[in-house]
Every structure is written in structure tokens, then in C-alpha cells.
Amino acid sequence: MRHRSMVALGVTCFVSGAAIALASKPDATLFEGKEPKVAASALLARAERAAGKGSWERIAIGAVYYQSGDKEKGQSYFDAVLGGVPAASDYFRIGWAYARAGDWDKAKPMLEKANKLTPKDFDRLAGIAAWYIYKGERERGEEYLARALAMSPGDTWFYTDAAGAYLGVEPQP
Numbered sequence: 001m002r003h004r005s006m007v008a009l010g011v012t013c014f015v016s017g018a019a020i021a022l023a024s025k026p027d028a029t030l031f032e033g034k035e036p037k038v039a040a041s042a043l044l045a046r047a048e049r050a051a052g053k054g055s056w057e058r059i060a061i062g063a064v065y066y067q068s069g070d071k072e073k074g075q076s077y078f079d080a081v082l083g084g085v086p087a088a089s090d091y092f093r094i095g096w097a098y099a100r101a102g103d104w105d106k107a108k109p110m111l112e113k114a115n116k117l118t119p120k121d122f123d124r125l126a127g128i129a130a131w132y133i134y135k136g137e138r139e140r141g142e143e144y145l146a147r148a149l150a151m152s153p154g155d156t157w158f159y160t161d162a163a164g165a166y167l168g169v170e171p172q173p
Contacts, residue, residue, distance in 0.1 A: 063097035088117035
């Protein structure tokens with residue numbers, strides 16, 4: 001009897017969750033056939049509602065604004081995250097957004113802060129290395145790359161990201 005009750009409860013939760021998901025599913029008229037700026041604006045507004053207090057989500061929204069030229073609005077998202085209790089990953093993601101937007105002078109302190117907070121995070125370290133190499137600061141980039149490879153010498157992505165950076169390919173997220 002108890003097993004049936006648990007199954008019934010599970011089915012009820014699943015159906016309720018599916019109904020909520022379907023009810024909140026955005027209508028394609030949000031973006032279909034709209035001018036790009038109108039579609040983007042509608043999608044970003046929906047993203048903001050969905051993001052809630054998630055720092056990575058808010059950074060992603062800020063990055064779209066920042067990288068598409070609305071740096072003031074993008075910066076407001078970054079500042080909101082940094083005004084809370086940011087994690088190393090938040091500094092890294094904001095640094096990445098600045099770097100992709102061509103604001104290397106703003107990116108470096110964010111990337112350095114991320115590294116300072118988690119110096120043994122070899123994935124992050126390799127990404128920072130690739131950016132330094134890509135931006136022409138080869139000595140610093142190679143220092144970071146050597147450290148990352150010492151921690152994880154078999155990571156294919158470290159090699160490809162660094163190789164790309166040497167060849168002028170922007171580091172990939």
C-alpha cells in the first residue's frame with residue numbers, strides 16, 4: 001500500500017511539474033518575425049525573469065548587453081553580481097565577457113581575482129592563459145599555461161585553446 005502511495009505521489013508531482021512547465025513555456029510570437037532588436041529585447045526580458053538571483057544567469061544577460069554595445073546596461077548586471085557575495089566563477093565569467101567585448105584592461109583584474117580565489121582550478125587557469133596569449137601578453141599566458149598543464153597534463157582543451165590563442169583564435173568558453 002505504501003509503495004502505491006509513493007508511486008501516486010510521484011506521478012502527481014510529475015504531472016503537476018509538466019503542467020507548470022507547459023504553462024510557463026514562452027510563445028514563439030515573442031521572437032518570430034520580429035526585428036532583431038525587438039526579438040532580443042523580448043528574449044532578454046524573459047531571461048531576466050527566469051534568471052532570478054542566479055549569478056551566472058545574470059552575468060550571461062549582462063554579457064549580451066555589454067558585448068552588443070549597451071555597456072552601461074551590461075555593467076549594471078555585473079555590478080549587481082559583484083555587489084553581493086561573488087564567487088571566483090563570477091569574476092571569471094565577467095572577465096571573460098569584458099575580454100570578448102575587447103575591454104582587456106577591465107578583463108585582467110577580474111581574471112586575476114578569479115585565479116587568486118581558486119589558484120588550483122586548472123580549467124580556469126588554462127582559460128586565463130589562453131586569453132593572455134591571445135591578447136599578446138605571452139609571457140604571463142605561458143606562465144599560467146605551464147601551471148595548468150602541470151596540474152592536468154592530459155586535458156586536450158588546454159592544448160587546443162592555447163594553440164588557438166597563438167594563432168589568433170579567440171578563446172572559447
